[in-house]
Amino acid sequence: MSYPTDQLPDISSLGGEWTLATVPEVAFGHPVQVGRAMFPDHEWPYEPAKCTWDQGTWYLDGTLLICMGCGTDGT
Numbered sequence: 621m622s623y624p625t626d627q628l629p630d631i632s633s634l635g636g637e638w639t640l641a642t643v644p645e646v647a648f649g650h651p652v653q654v655g656r657a658m659f660p661d662h663e664w665p666y667e668p669a670k671c672t673w674d675q676g677t678w679y680l681d682g683t684l685l686i687c688m689g690c691g692t693d694g695t
């Protein structure tokens with residue numbers, strides 16, 4: 621799942637900032653907004669709605685999981 625978009629953890633210590641992305645919600649089929657981390661000079665290989673990546677990386681002492689395909693919060 622993911623953090624509510626108004627409760628995303630501070631990633632300024634990682635040099636990033638949050639944007640919002642709209643993705644289809646699998647269980648109910650309607651679009652939902654999730655946080656998408658953006659870092660300077662880095663482009664994610666996928667757009668969130670088309671992401672097929674299934675691996676993330678943990679940040680912030682294991683409290684934040686970011687998808688390495690599209691940068692969305694996958695915590």
Ligand SMILES: [Zn+2]
Nearest residue numbers: 671687689690
């Ligand atoms: Zn992704």
